[in-house]
Amino acid sequence: MLMALNKPFGVLCQFTTHDGRPTLADFVRQKDVYPAGRLDHDSEGLLLLTDDGGLAHRLTDPRHKQPKTYLVQVDGALSDEAVQALRRGVALNDGPTLPAQAERAGEPAWLWPRDPPVRFRKSIPTSWLTITLREGRNRQVRRMTAAVGFPTLRLIRVRIGDHALDGLMPGQTRTLLP
Template sequence: MKCLLFYKPYGVLCQFTDNSADGGSRKTLKDYIKIPGVYSVGRLDLDSEGLLLLTDNGRLKHHLGHRKFAHPRTYWVQVERIPNDQDLDKLRSGIQIKDYRTRRAQVKLLEREPELPPRIPPIRDRKNVPTCWLEITLTEGRNRQVRRMTAAIGFPTLRLVRVAISIKVAQKKDPKSQFYSFGLDSLQPGEYRELTATEKQIIQGLF
């Protein structure tokens, strides 16, 4: 089983080919990953960054990607203006977005800007509008969900970086589900690494 962790840069498609009408001018995973036969587990939008897991195992792709298994994903989110706790409680309890209601989310306001590589290109800078960073953990991954959630409470997302993917694992000594988290660690945008033997063993324990 092949498994990779990739730091997807801004402006890169979460697929290996660009089938757009302009002839495929956008960057894809093929520009960074030379290992054949792997596919992304879930997606990150073109304008989002961060951790992407890729595998050649169809069962694993389904298990980690389907919302019914509720594997947590954590994002650092830069938004316009500064929400208060009452604003964030709307996200914590679930919010209606078009035809669905989001699950409860873990949300907190970060005390300081996280240490991240600069985005290329940088976000638009409106000097008269303050910004802040949120940490949001979801157990589902609908299309552009984080952006729609923050917009729904009046705080548009400026930058979105997925920093962790967690999996539920059952320990033999404890039948209750516990979590193992994969993070960006020392990866830089455009870099990837293969999972260690120990990490593969943990993932294989899902089945």
């Protein structure tokens, strides 16, 4: 089985917690499925869950280089130089990243409001971009945008390989393979 979840902001990518924070168990009723990969509690969007260990491995192992696409809102007016740097790859404290596909984007009409909302500052604009990675380091997109001078405010994964959100609203699931 393979299912898609649009993980809401603030939800932990695990099924249990001892501190009362929301977890996947609050949204996924299917038993015996586990996340194939992770999204940080402050990230949103597509999370794949499966009961097939081999499939989970193919989806998450860096050797398979599954492309993962994110919609990212950053602090500031995104420069051409920053986009080019993301495309070339960025030097992080754990080594250089692979080149990424990065493009400016507008705020999409389909985007749901975030709770709590992203901070708004009248004097500092925000920008949107899409970025596709073929590696999966811890908090990589956030670290990359910060390294080029534009900290991430909102991060939404919209695609993993051939699987996309395709209209799933936060907290909703869809079975992809029975």
